[in-house]
Amino acid sequence: MKSMLRRLVCSAGPLLTLGLMFATAVFAQDQAGFDWRGLLRDSSGAPIAAAKVKLTGAVTAEANTGTDGSFTISALRGGQYRLAIIAEAKTSAYAEAITLAADAPPVVITLSSRGEITVAAQQGTSGTGGEALSGQAVSSLPLNGRDFSTLLLLAAGTMTDTNGATNFTQQFAINGQRGVEATFAMDGADISDPEMGGSIMPNFNVDAIQELQSSSGWMPADIGRGASGFTNIITRSGAAGFHGSFFEFVRNSAFDARNYFDHPTPAYPGRIPPFRRNEFGFTNGGPVYIPHIYDGRKRTFYFTEYQGFRQVLGTTQVMPLPTAAQRPSGGSNIVSDMVSFPDGTTDSRPFR
Secondary structure: OHHHHHHHHHHHHHHHHHHHHHHHHHHHHHHOOEEEEEEEEOOOOOEOOOOEEEEEEOOEEEEEOOOOOEEEEEEEOOEEEEEEEEEOOEEEEOOOOEEEOOOOOOEEEEEOOOOOEEEEEOOOOOOOEEEEEEHHHHHHOOOOOOOHHHHHHHOOOEEEOOOOOOOOOOOEEEOOOOHHHOEEEEOOEEOEOOOOOOEOOOOOOHHHEEEEEEEEOOOOOOOOOOOOEEEEEEEOOOOOOOEEEEEEEEEEHHHOOOOOOOOOOOOOOOOOOOEEEEEEEEEEEEEEEEOOOEEEEEEEEEEEEEEEEEEEEOOOOOOOOOOHHHOOOOOOOEEEEEEEOOOOOEEEEEEO
């Protein structure tokens, strides 16, 4: 019996040694660090230099950005991390946890003036054409109706589709394609109208947009769900401090000059058709903090937006007048139309 046990132990020895070698190799591979690279920019797209990018999680590591905003954090291990940006003696925290692995792609981190952070993968998810606008540029551009979709006209090869707008959303013909072929997304989620085309969220507050990404031309498969263009609206997120905005835009016929064809009527003695447009809304974001109940100032954030639109629009109708030959001598009745019936009779309809 002892000799049999000795033979079993001897035969199991090579297997045990091989298993220990394999486990050691896997453990060493798991402990091997990897690098995480990226670019740090502000809302206008300019690089942020001399800032610190810090990760806290499986390990704690940080790196400083160069003159072009680039950074490389080394000796990382796979897992979830919390991201913080320290720039100009101010610390801003990213609202969500970041999962990193050895194959993590380079990223573009956008830091707004209000301390809001946006992280986007720096990979081949853009077409050969299009436009990219920061939230600051979107808010500063004059938009009639504050419709963010009109910003697409800034991209080359884009024009309005006259056959569109059947769902109260303007369609855009990109590179000669039909307007229904343009795809819209919000934070990567498809918001395209499947029947009429265009976006199903036209009345979205432009102050709540962090970035507007428009791609066209030769597009990769991950975003090429349409034949012409792909527009992704990146929304804002909450930050460590409370921030918000409020706006009211007014257009009224009281501010307008009289059109040549506008004349006073009993209903509108002012001679100008009524036109009243009110656009109003607000944004607000910050940490979730309930005194004595929940303190989420470093891990839980919120952001909300609203935009309202009210409009009353009157138009001037121009009707043709009969000539002097069409007027009878009395001047009381004017024959404006002659109707013929199948039996050969006619009927004159007077116009007073």
